[in-house]
Amino acid sequence: MSAPTATDTCEAELLTRVLSALLREDVVGLRTRSTLEHRPDGDWLRLATPGGGALLLPVAEDGFQSAYAARLPLLVRASDGAELTAYAAVLDALRALAEPEDRDGFDAFAEECRQTLETVRLHAATRDETAGRLTALHGGDPACWTGLTAALAYDTLAARLDHPVYPTSRGRSGLTEKQLRLYAPEFHPRFALRWLAVPRAALTLTGPLPAFWPTPAALGLPQVQDTHVALPVHPLTVGAPLEEALRDAGLADSALLAERTYLDVVPTLSMRTVAVAADPSVHLKLPLATATLGLRNKRSIKPGTLVDGAAGQRLLEATAAREPRFRATILHADESTYAHAGHELLAVLCRRHPAGLDGAVVTPMAALLAEAPDGRLVLDHLADRFYDGDPLRLLDACLTLLFDWQTTLFGQGVALESHQQNISLVLRPRSLRLLFKDNDGPRINTERLQAVLPGPWGFDDPRTFGRDDSAVTDLFTTITLHLCAGAYAFGLPRHRDAVLALIRERLTEAVDRLGGEAAEQLRARVLDASALPVKAMVTAGTLLSKERSGAADINKHYTFGPNYLRNVRGSA
Incomplete structure (x- = not known):
């Protein structure tokens, strides 16, 4: 196959990611039913099809969650030698091999690919425009973007980077180019919120609202000043989604949508969470009627997740209080309101950041491998300023603290869903701290936690709890190891061996420091395991129904891949 032209590079890159994900997740047996063939141009996988045919996939050794990955944006139909180089043709060929009840999922995934391709092309076309906007607002060197206002610029860079695992991560279900430009973090927009006056009796409210919170009268609704409370609504939710929600909640005749907008905000990396422009230490997480990282991964906010986020915060604060060494290095956003x-x-989370971040660089881990306005990686800019130009030293400091904290939690029976988006580096000269947010969705070994921090802790989701380390270890591996460590080794080919050695060494040190049964579990099931759990996000999120996939939680549905730490040699 000839190299893709400049006009189709976006689709070629997308198709390569898609094929690699489908191979990793063993969709239609692409991994387990295929045979490996060595050819002069490289390795190929041959998947037999009914009637004596076959599909051929060119692959290369990978190692990050899968033994092989697609090396070309290509699937070949052996019967006639047809080269399938478009995502639609590839998915049609694989769809034909799926069970009839699963084929709608392939159609849905094809639509995800279409939306993602449009978004990726839009990102490519607006790269210089956005880089110029960020430079004009915050300066030319990202390492000097300090404080929480500038932190939003890092979110913009991260939003233009692909997810380490999910191939269509930049797509958002149902949104147009105009809506993306107005509301998506990759364009760094500013917009005003809409507000809904909700009867006080119908609202569950915890914690004190910020001083800027409007009254119904301030929104032009004086008639309900004494009976209603203002609830912010994302502009994208106004219209049919909001009207349906009000009918479902029995509030269609009593809640009032204000005509006035109020409060300028800037979207964060998660898009549904926005920072208050005048006070970016306050973030408002608002439900959106869209989906990302899978058709079933809705961006709404179930009330139970708000309960769980607050419970998670209480648990982490109690853990930190027992471990003095983390009091100055591990920071937590307040998510109790x-x-x-x-x-x-019909929900909002009011997140408050800790004080004292004004002079610090605050960047999500997700931005480290993003492209800065000058084309270099954000990681390299930060290393230049804070670590004498050595990105490995920066990663070393980050991983040392991260593994120490997360293994300490594991020792108490807790694993967090703290992926790259939910952890920020807080950097000053000669100082690195980690800031955590979004504490819902942990997995907890109740027997171990009860031994050190007796509950109840008030989690709403019964899936949170188990009586052994299985779910806890799976979450630790797929989030802390794969997304917050391994992704940097495989995302930095020039440093891959050195970063893998660093990961192995620092995780080993943290496990040794932990000691006891928990340490033995991590050694056996992570450091020395022959295979590791990996997320099967496409399968659970879009391709298969929950009944077909058996996924109790689409974000915690796993297959298995190689352990890239087992044969690491050398010292970091």
Whole structure:
């Protein structure tokens, strides 16, 4: 196959990611039913098809969650030698091999690919425009973007980077180019929120609201000043989604949508979470009627997740209080204030950041491998300023602290869903701290936690709890190891061996420091395991129904891949 032209590079890169993900997740037996063939141009996988045919996939050794990955954006139909180089043709060929009840999922995934391709092309076309905007607002060197206002610029860079695992991560279900430009983090926009006056009796409210919170009268609704509370609504939720939510909640005749907008905000990396422009230490997480990282991964906010986020915060604060060494190095956003009207589109989380971040660089881990305005990696800019130009020293400092904290939690029976988006580096000269947010969705070994921090802790989701380390270890591996460590080794080919050695060494040190049964579990099931769990996000999120996949939680549905730490040699 000839190299793709400049006009189709975006689709070629997308198709390569898609093929690699489908191979990793063993969709239609692409991994387990194929045979490996060595050819002069490289390795190929041959998947037999009914009637004596076959599909051929060119692959190369990978090692990051899968033994092989696609090396070309290509699937060949052996019967006639047809080269399938478009995502639609590839998915049609694989769809034909799926069970009839699963074929709608392939159609849905094809639509995800279409939306993602449009978004990727839009990102490519607006790269210089956005880089110029960020430079004009914050300066030319990202390592000097300090404080929480500038932190939003790092979110913009990260939003233009592909997810380490999910191949269509930049797509958002149902949104147009105009809507993306107005509301998506990759364009660094500013917009005003809409507000809904909700009867006080219908609203569950915890914690004190910020001083800027409007009254119904300030929104032009004086008639309900004494009976209603204002609830912010994302502009993208206004219209049919909001009207349906109000009907479902029984509030269609009593809640009032204000005509006035109020409060300028800037989107964060998660898009549904926005920072208050005048006070970026306050973030508002608002439900959106869209989906990312899978058709079933809705961006709404179930009331139970708000309860769990607050419970997770209490648990982490109690853990930190028992471990003095983390008091100055592990920071937590306050997520104890929230409101909801019993519906996943009628809710808000009010997140408050800790004080004292004004002079620090605050960047999500997700931005480290993103491209800065000058084309270099954000990681390299930060290393230049804070670590004498050595990105490995920066990663070393980050991983040392991260593994120490996360293994300490593991020792207490807890694993967090703290992926790259939910952890920020807080950098000053000669100082690195980690800031955590979004504490819902942990997995907990109740027997171990009860031994050190007796509950109850008030989690709403019964899936949180188990009586052994299985779910805890799976989450630790797929989030802390794969996304927050391994992704940097395989995302930095020039440093791959050195970063893998660093990961192995620092994780080993943290496990040794932990000691006891928990340490033995991590050694056996992570450091020395022959295979590791990996997320099967496409399968659970889009391709298969929950009944077909058996996924109790689409974000915690796993297959298995190689352990890239087992044969690491050398010292970091």
